[in-house]
Amino acid sequence: xxxxxxxxxxxxxxxxxxxxxxxxxxxxxxxxxxxxxxxxxxxxxxxxxxxxxxxxxxxxxxxxxxxxxxxxxxxxxxxxxxxxxxxxxxxx
Numbered sequence: 001x002x003x004x005x006x007x008x009x010x011x012x013x014x015x016x017x018x019x020x021x022x023x024x025x026x027x028x029x030x031x032x033x034x035x036x037x038x039x040x041x042x043x044x045x046x047x048x049x050x051x052x053x054x055x056x057x058x059x060x061x062x063x064x065x066x067x068x069x070x071x072x073x074x075x076x077x078x079x080x081x082x083x084x085x086x087x088x089x090x091x092x
Contacts, residue, residue: 007041009050010058022049024058031062 007015015021023034024047033055034040041048049055 005038005042007038007048009048009054011050011054013050015048015050020051022051022055023047024049024055026058026062031058033059 007021009015009021021036023036023040025032025034025045026047033049040046047058049058
């Protein structure tokens with residue numbers, strides 16, 4: 001007997017046969033989006049998203065996290081505070 005997997009987005013919507021779902025992997029460096037893959041969706045470190053709206057919300061939250069002060073390690077192993085003043089984003 002084959003197992004049936006039910007995929008659920010973070011917003012609570014369950015996946016049906018014909019919709020445009022995406023996957024995301026969140027790391028300390030940011031978020032990476034990937035096309036739908038049923039096997040990859042079973043991984044613990046993958047977030048399942050039902051479409052562009054939920055993906056955009058996740059990206060927005062990730063960008064908001066960039067505003068927090070980052071802590072980095074120098075080449076000699078000392079921990080330093082990398083403030084937003086040192087690294088500014090260019091705006092066109």
